[in-house]
Amino acid sequence: MLKRRLILTLPLAAPVLAQPAWAPTRPVRLVVPIAAGGALDITARLLGERITPILGQPVVVENRAGAGGNIGAQFVAGAEKDGHTIMLAAANTLAANKWLYGTRMPIEPTRDLAPITRVSTGTILMVVNAARPWRTFAELIAFARANPGRVTMGSSGTGTTSHLFIEKVKRAVNVDITHVPYRGGGPAIQDLVAGNIDMMFDVMPALMPHVREGRIRALAVGSAERVSYVPGVETVPGMNELLPGQGIDAQAWYALVAPGGTPLPILARWHETVARIVRDSDMAARLMPLGFQAVVDASPEAFMAFWRQEEVSWRQLVEISGATAE
Numbered sequence: 001m002l003k004r005r006l007i008l009t010l011p012l013a014a015p016v017l018a019q020p021a022w023a024p025t026r027p028v029r030l031v032v033p034i035a036a037g038g039a040l041d042i043t044a045r046l047l048g049e050r051i052t053p054i055l056g057q058p059v060v061v062e063n064r065a066g067a068g069g070n071i072g073a074q075f076v077a078g079a080e081k082d083g084h085t086i087m088l089a090a091a092n093t094l095a096a097n098k099w100l101y102g103t104r105m106p107i108e109p110t111r112d113l114a115p116i117t118r119v120s121t122g123t124i125l126m127v128v129n130a131a132r133p134w135r136t137f138a139e140l141i142a143f144a145r146a147n148p149g150r151v152t153m154g155s156s157g158t159g160t161t162s163h164l165f166i167e168k169v170k171r172a173v174n175v176d177i178t179h180v181p182y183r184g185g186g187p188a189i190q191d192l193v194a195g196n197i198d199m200m201f202d203v204m205p206a207l208m209p210h211v212r213e214g215r216i217r218a219l220a221v222g223s224a225e226r227v228s229y230v231p232g233v234e235t236v237p238g239m240n241e242l243l244p245g246q247g248i249d250a251q252a253w254y255a256l257v258a259p260g261g262t263p264l265p266i267l268a269r270w271h272e273t274v275a276r277i278v279r280d281s282d283m284a285a286r287l288m289p290l291g292f293q294a295v296v297d298a299s300p301e302a303f304m305a306f307w308r309q310e311e312v313s314w315r316q317l318v319e320i321s322g323a324t325a326e
Contacts, residue, residue: 022269024057024084031087033072035065037186038156039205039290043120043254044088046286050277065183068157068325069093070106077112081259083266086116090203091253092160094307096314100159100325110311115297115304116256116270119278122292123223124161124250125207125233127216128199129192137219137242140199141173148176154188154197157181158325159318161252162188162201165222167321169201172246192216203252204230204291222250230291253295253310255303267300 032044048059064072079085098105134140144151155162158181182188191197193215210216218236221227225238239248275296284294297303
């Protein structure tokens, strides 16, 4: 007997097609949650002009200032999750505000914003108006101690790096310096140059042009050691020299984020694009004389891990300073 074998013919599997990388289909909105003119704004514009030729769409830098960056952050958190709105924010907005604002904090940053990567890191600089008599940190502190409340210090806003750091220094040296918050570093620097306030701590990019032109004078850097890589401040002492044993070492950072819930492929495309820019020698060369070093995290997930660690550090700094925005 002839036995027939049943042969099952299965359809060929459909070929796996590579998904095209995400790309914007209209202009990209790059939100800066402080006023124009400060270091964050300068960095955003450097990024924006380099993103356009890579992604093929213009980048519009949009300043949405107020509440220590919370207004801009809340706007981005509520934007479409399609990759066309991103934000460049400083450490204080992303990691300190939730502790400063408490129940008034409009968003939960690590939930309502999605990580892309850091783009720069650096310390801060203590400067005074060039017409003021203080030539050294010690002279300024001596005057402030003898004249409680008379020295006025501007900042880019309550709870910003500049504000929290001076509060820590004030406690370390036991002096009373009057804090004057502004809606961003740009307006504060304008008033400092004009002589309407005496001093400020802020990140270097926006300050260095005024230092080099003699309008303001640098008395200290916020990092533990001197900053040898920035022309013009190589001899300015760091905190270990000025306040030994206090463990003061200010490190600021800027990072790109998107609305929370943005799909991972979009975040990955943004990370790839920004990493390409930040690793380019041109971007590093533009940032270094301003006092910032280019940096990129290995992935959005790696940045999120760093971000969560920074929340712990900034909570401690807020508690030490006693600052509150409630």
